[in-house]
Amino acid sequence: MRIVCAPDSFKGSMSALIAAQAMRDGVRRAVPDAECVLVPMADGGEGTVAALAEALGAELFALTATDALGRPVRAEYAYVAAQRLAVIEVAAAAGLALLRRNELDLARATTFGVGAMILDALDRGARRLIIGLGGSATNDAGAGLMTALGARFLDADGVELPPGGAALAGLARVDLSGLDPRLADLEVQAACDVENALLGLRGCSAVFGPQKGATTSEVHVLDAALSRWADVVEPLVGRRVRELPSSGAAGGLGAGLAAFLGAELVGGAALVADTVGLSGRMAGADWVFTGEGTVDSLTMSGKTPWGVLEVARQAGVPVIIFAGRVAPDASALLSYGVTALVPITPDNQTLSAALSAGPQNLATAAERVARLLFT
DSSP: OEEEEOOOOBTTTBOHHHHHHHHHHHHHHHOTTOEEEEOOOOSSSTTHHHHHHHHHTOEEEEEEEEOTTSOEEEEEEEEEGGGTEEEEETHHHHBGGGSOGGGOOTTTOOOHHHHHHHHHHHHHTOOEEEEEOTTBOOOSTTHHHHHHTTOEEEOTTSOBOOSSSGGGGGOOEEEOTTSOGGGGGOEEEEEESOOOOSSSTTSHHHHHTGGGTOOHHHHHHHHHHHHHHHHHHHHHHTOOOTTSTTTTHHHHHHHHHHHHHOOEEEEHHHHHHHHHTHHHHTTTOSEEEEEEEEESGGGGGTOHHHHHHHHHHHHTOOEEEEEEEEOGGGGGGGGGTEEEEEEOSOTTOOHHHHHHTHHHHHHHHHHHHHHHHHO
16 A cells, blocks of 8 residues: 655644654554655745755855835755755745734735745855745735845835835836846745735735735725736736736735746645656556645645645546645536545644644644545
8 A cells, every 4th residue: 555645734733744644654554564755845934945955955144134014034045056056935024923912913024034035045046946935924026025126116206115015106106227236137936825916806915915914904005005016017027927826925916926036836735746757656556645824715726735636636646635624616626636634633622732743633634535445
């Protein structure tokens, strides 16, 4: 019996590697001689650096950057010297997980710290960049990141705008004359975990703003500010980016990277799957186990379980998805070839207890499924 264990991290509970190990441990309680292939996955959010660093044999480097509110934070990224390739996560500097709930301030949150990480990678010799866009606390279309790289975002009086997405409502001009010249030779891939465009009802402000602490009125302000950003930036760069798939990733950072750095916006799960050789590691497998903290309708927008499912379908291997929480609308996944959706949290367990007991809960759920399948 051969099972590929290819989960994402379960945010706030366990890394992708620990989740894969928990799946293996549960399976082997039921079937001691089962062959379990561990493939920790990610989709551009937290865990992307870890997954790609292991696959590429990268070295990890740390620096002091700033978080979404401008406070010092230790940020880590991966670098492959032989390929002059750096792998960076937005979440490492401008991440939602770095802020307490009462600190969320989407109107003034900035990606400036991510730009500092890019500068550090350039200093190290990077000429290629993979940047994971998941898990951000921001909505500034990368204005902060580009400011760190030398751009200036100005109002009608030529005054530089303050940090944050709300300030973009006053944008009149972008001065790119001070950009770091090394950016001209930088090849950028943006690993996206969502497919949303920049603006409107399916744009980043409307869909993800409330998750990042924005009120209904703030969502409208932020969407209008990003519309103003697009009106100014698109003529400047000679490219329409507002409707690109995934342009709304990381609060519009997808659009910003495409506009200013010519980034290719790619599905993060697909990029990670290709880099770690997931398809080849499914050869001869009987089942694929994947999962993440919450599975819902957004999972089909490019999250890790969806990316794993697409690879598994091509290989003809059935898939079971485990999750800390399975939302009612996740049942749509069953129409796309998922065999089962398995919640791992006991009904009577509090959220804090479930997060602490995540590995044990996942192992127990994997054992239960394995007994049903194989014994």
